[in-house]
Amino acid sequence: MSLRPITLVAVFAAGVGFAVWGLGATGPRVLITSEPKPDAKTQRAPEKRPTLRMDDERIALAGIGQAKVGPGIVAKRLAVPGTIVPDSDRVAHVSVKLSGTVAELRKNIGDDVEKGEMLAALESREVADAKSEYLSARLSNELQQDLTARDKSLSEGRAVPEQQYIKSRNAAAQTAMRLDIARQKLLALGIEDNEIAGIPQAPEGTLRLQNVRAPISGRLVDRKVELGTAVGRDNLETELFVIVDLSRVWIEMTVSSADLPSVREGQSASVSVRGRSAVGNGKIIFVSPLLDKDTRAARVIAALDNPQRSWRPGSFVTASIAIEERQVPVVAPVSALQTIEGRKVVFARVSEGFEKREVAVGERDGATVEIVSGLAAGETIAASNTFSLKAELSKPADED
Missing domain, CATH: 2.40.30.170 (Efflux pump adaptor protein, beta barrel domain)
Known part of the structure; x- marks a missing residue:
């Protein structure tokens, strides 16, 4: 005589839950678990929300990303x-303001440069003349300032006439003016203040050289000269480099x-x-x-x-x-949404695993979407690889 399968059904009080067990050849097995929760917003009958039981290890193995939903901006x-x-504002064309020859190249196309870093050196007679003029004006000014200081001291002691001190003072003003003019000429040629201050101590052979420095930090995207290239006025190349930040x-x-x-x-x-x-x-x-x-x-x-x-x-x-x-109060990643039986759902994280939650969606903005109802701010949902959860939920009830 064959034994027929015995089915045991247990029903709990309304609003608490129910479970169905099947007793067959392979023993007891959970077919479905659901926990109805009241919908306070619509006051409808409690919705049955199936739960997919998964621990943290299984979630990680399945590659399911999670995200906490909350307020956001949609547009x-x-x-x-x-x-x-x-x-x-971040493009610099490095040009020369004088005639000369490229004597040294420090940087090439593709190099990263910092503001003030040396890119090249030019050899120019124009620079040599301007530096020599500056040195001469500086020396004359120093001597004349010393003479003026001496004449002032002697004038105060009645050792020399006051008229001599006045002439000396006028000469000191003129030498100071010539020094400033020589300095301004160097600045106009592109020589910086710190380089001008070092000219008196510089080796004699460097007086004809001018350093070309980066005006901004960035990457050198173009170099238009080679060693020995004549640059400057008279229809010669004036642009040396292009730097872009x-x-x-x-x-x-x-x-x-x-x-x-x-x-x-x-x-x-x-x-x-x-x-x-x-x-x-x-x-x-x-x-x-x-x-x-x-x-x-x-x-x-x-x-x-x-x-x-x-x-x-x-x-x-x-x-x-x-x-x-x-x-808006709640936004969620678009990747979290799935469609089941024509309705939009997400999978909310609960202590046992993930709970299917029907949601109403609003306006979509790129990779995010407004959630009008079905989720509350602060809840955690499955945000990526949610199709695997949908597939698991869609399995037939009697499938292992």
Whole structure:
């Protein structure tokens, strides 16, 4: 005689829960566990929320990322084409102001440079003449100042006429003026104050050399001369190097005249490139008051921090301008949402594992979405690899 399977059903008080066990050939097995919770907002019948039992180890093995939901900002956005360009305030064209020859090169294309670092040295007769004039004016001024100080002392003691002291004082003023003129000439040639101060102690052979230094910190992206190249006036090359600081770049966008009224300086703008997951966030710093006569569109610029130098000038991007922003109580990652039986759900973290939670969603903003109901701020949810949870929940009840 064959024995028929025995099924044991236990039912607890309403509002507490129920469980169903099956007793078959393989012994007792949990088929489903659910804990109805009241929906205070709608006052409907309690919703049954199945729970997927998982401990921390299983969650880690499944690669399920978790995130805590809370308040956030969602925005209506305007998508426009754009191009990454260097920040024009962070581009330096290193040029010469005299005629000479490249005597030494310290840096090459691709090198990182610091402000004030030496890039090259030029050999120039013009520099040698200006430095010699400065040394002569400096020596004359020092001698005349000593004579004037002596005549002043003698004049006070009635040893020399006062008229002699007055002439000496006028001569000292003239030598001081000539020294200042010689110094200004050196500054005009691009020689810095600290270098001018060191000219009297410098070796004689260096008087014809001028050091070319970096005006900003950045990366050397172009070098236009070689050793021995004649540079300067008379149709010769005047630009030696180009340095660009890419720690901040610009997003140059084109906005149609129809969309322009909703775009303002200070609005945020995100940028992305097709085939790349990274998203950059910048702020609009300029909206052109002029329209292009051909396209009837305006030039709009946003500044974008670029500490990793990952946004390269010349790249075509899609820029998304936040034209209207609002604060909402709860936002969640879009990757946390799944659709089950036509309804949007997330998986909320509970002590036993994850609980399926139906939610109502609002406006989506990039990688986040507004949660209108179904989640409270501070709750933790499965944020990535949630499809595995959906697949587990969708298994037939009698499947091992």
